[in-house]
Amino acid sequence: MSETLQNPHNAALLGRLPLLGLPDAWLVAGCLFQTVWNLHSGLAPTANIRDYDLFYFDASDLSEAAEQAEQDRVTALFADLPITVEAKNQARVHLWYERWFGYPYAPLTSARNGIERFLVPCTCVGLQPAADPGIEGPTLYAPYGLEELYAGLMRPNPACPHLPLFEAKAQSYRERWPWLTIQAGHVTA
Template sequence: MDHLRYAGLPFERQRDILVEIVRGEPIVHDVLRAARDFGLPQWRIVAGVIYNTVWNVLTGRPSGHGVKDIDLFYFDDADLSWEAEDHVIKRGHDAFAGTALPVEIRNQARVHLWFPEKFGEDYAPLKDCDESIARFSSKTHAVGIRLEADGTIDICAPFGLDDIFSFMVVPNRVLYNEPGYNEKVRRALQCWPELTVEPW
């Protein structure tokens, strides 16, 4: 199987292929529908379940191979308390009870409050959910999708999609996160040895 068959194509073509892939994979499309019904502000399904699903489809691996959970981001700066986010997380237990994998819900408006303690580096407050995607430790991982009310799929990919379709893992050095990047690389290579990795 030619897993690199979509590498190097224009962004618009790769976007269409990504949409086709996620529509055909219940593991992704079911959670998109559930997230749309859940109705969080500025929500997106992000990162692993998206690019991992692409790699699985293009290498003929089973649906869900290597995917631990599904990350659901949203942005609500009206209440930055942990209690408000925790309330959303608890409501999500019922809303996503029928999905194939656990759904991890996180309010991106709160990241600057806990990031320095966890990672030892300052983190400027975000203006919106999409800005957080541009700060991921890998440009390859920086992708988010949302199912709109009209059924279209909106894609946020600040660094494009070619790294995903080229099976390249490329660091994003906007923040220092070499340990996190290296750990993601180590795990990814165990699941998809076809990957080429750019060192931090």
């Protein structure tokens, strides 16, 4: 997924992410797969990207205040960029997900576990700056592979079988990238 770094915001986020010292921190989701779809569509790498998401996992403090404090640090670090950056502690998603989306959500065990549960498997991608300075390029986590991402195939994720949410999300993506294919159907967990 080296093309995701053609989006200068992704490159900046990955370059600065270690400065935050967030545990198990990843650049995830839309800013990555949407950059790929933009380039496939002949658009600018940053087109149609509404926000940039950072996941981290910190079970030591599950309070909303602690997450907001981290968000404030993130906002300050990236204030010079013309984008919205949202940081979410994956250790606390289960505390608000059902209230927000209407479906129960089992606790996560890591930020990677959060990436695995996106509604659409082809969007389950994350990048992390290389931990070893001798390694060139970021670490990729794509639990379901990249084939469907590059093919533009969207199907429900059995790890998060909330079909109405999937359908709304997939339709939103197809409105921005009309060449995408939606594979509807039943989901078995």
